[in-house]
Amino acid sequence: MTTIEASGLCKRYGARIALDGLTFTADTGEVIGLLGPNGAGKTTAIRLLTTILEPTGGTFTVAGIPGDQPHRIRQRIGVLPESAGYPGRQSGAEYLRYAARLFGRSRPDARTAAERLLADVGLSERAGARIATYSRGMKQRLGIARALVNDPAVVFLDEPTLGLDPAGQGEILATISDVARQRGATVVLSTHTLTEVEQVCDNLLILDRGKLRAAGPIAEIVAGAGSLSSAFLHLTGQDSHD
Numbered sequence: 001m002t003t004i005e006a007s008g009l010c011k012r013y014g015a016r017i018a019l020d021g022l023t024f025t026a027d028t029g030e031v032i033g034l035l036g037p038n039g040a041g042k043t044t045a046i047r048l049l050t051t052i053l054e055p056t057g058g059t060f061t062v063a064g065i066p067g068d069q070p071h072r073i074r075q076r077i078g079v080l081p082e083s084a085g086y087p088g089r090q091s092g093a094e095y096l097r098y099a100a101r102l103f104g105r106s107r108p109d110a111r112t113a114a115e116r117l118l119a120d121v122g123l124s125e126r127a128g129a130r131i132a133t134y135s136r137g138m139k140q141r142l143g144i145a146r147a148l149v150n151d152p153a154v155v156f157l158d159e160p161t162l163g164l165d166p167a168g169q170g171e172i173l174a175t176i177s178d179v180a181r182q183r184g185a186t187v188v189l190s191t192h193t194l195t196e197v198e199q200v201c202d203n204l205l206i207l208d209r210g211k212l213r214a215a216g217p218i219a220e221i222v223a224g225a226g227s228l229s230s231a232f233l234h235l236t237g238q239d240s241h242d
């Protein structure tokens with residue numbers, strides 16, 4: 001089932017075009033990578049699809065809901081923004097229980113949901129510890145759990161592995177795969193790390209300076225270029241640094 005449809009999506013800031021006609025679809029259970037160098041338009045695309053920004057052109061639907069109904073879309077999505085802040089004095093369990101209550105869960109339901117989500121992201125053992133004592137990777141996993149609290153159809157993760165060591169990165173990537181496979185959610189993963197894309201993404205969108213340079217299964221994008229890094233260099237003129 002198609003869960004995201006974007007057609008000619010544009011965002012302008014005065015004379016600057018941050019996103020220039022993004023068109024793609026994504027399906028249930030798919031991890032779709034949004035890849036591109038700095039300034040490519042990845043965060044802008046995520047902000048448009050999550051209804052934080054309004055497009056200056058084009059149309060989209062998320063979870064079958066048209067983009068002009070942002071309140072309904074927000075009920076059906078989960079988001080881990082690029083730089084999420086956390087209340088350091090709360091425990092992970094308190095934070096998730098509160099988030100579940102915001103979505104209208106009863107107190108016992110919120111407790112059960114928080115416990116399950118903490119287990120899903122491998123944080124059960126630290127559930128009662130203050131978030132201030134969590135590592136960066138643990139905070140990111142808590143952020144993913146927070147994004148799942150309303151059982152979303154589509155989850156948007158903006159550079160979730162930024163600043164993590166390889167072990168932390170691996171844990172996040174495993175969590176992302178689980179979200180797509182076990183929950184059947186669509187995951188939109190923004191990154192500029194090619195190895196990450198190759199490990200978890202089914203399909204890929206390569207953006208550069210606001211324009212979509214390639215879209216489709218990784219194997220198709222790699223075909224001809226020999227490797228994803230060669231394809232990336234060819235499409236964006238930039239080295240991938242990994």
Ligand SMILES: Nc1ncnc2c1ncn2[C@@H]1O[C@H](COP(=O)(O)OP(=O)(O)OP(=O)(O)O)[C@@H](O)[C@H]1O
Binds near residue numbers: 019038192
């Ligand atoms: N509020 C804004 N006002 C003006 N220009 C903006 C604004 N937000 C983004 N831009 C510009 O739009 C372009 C796309 O930015 P965006 O943040 O979407 O890129 P990105 O691919 O997420 O980059 P990064 O990997 O550095 O986060 C950039 O040229 C950026 O400078």
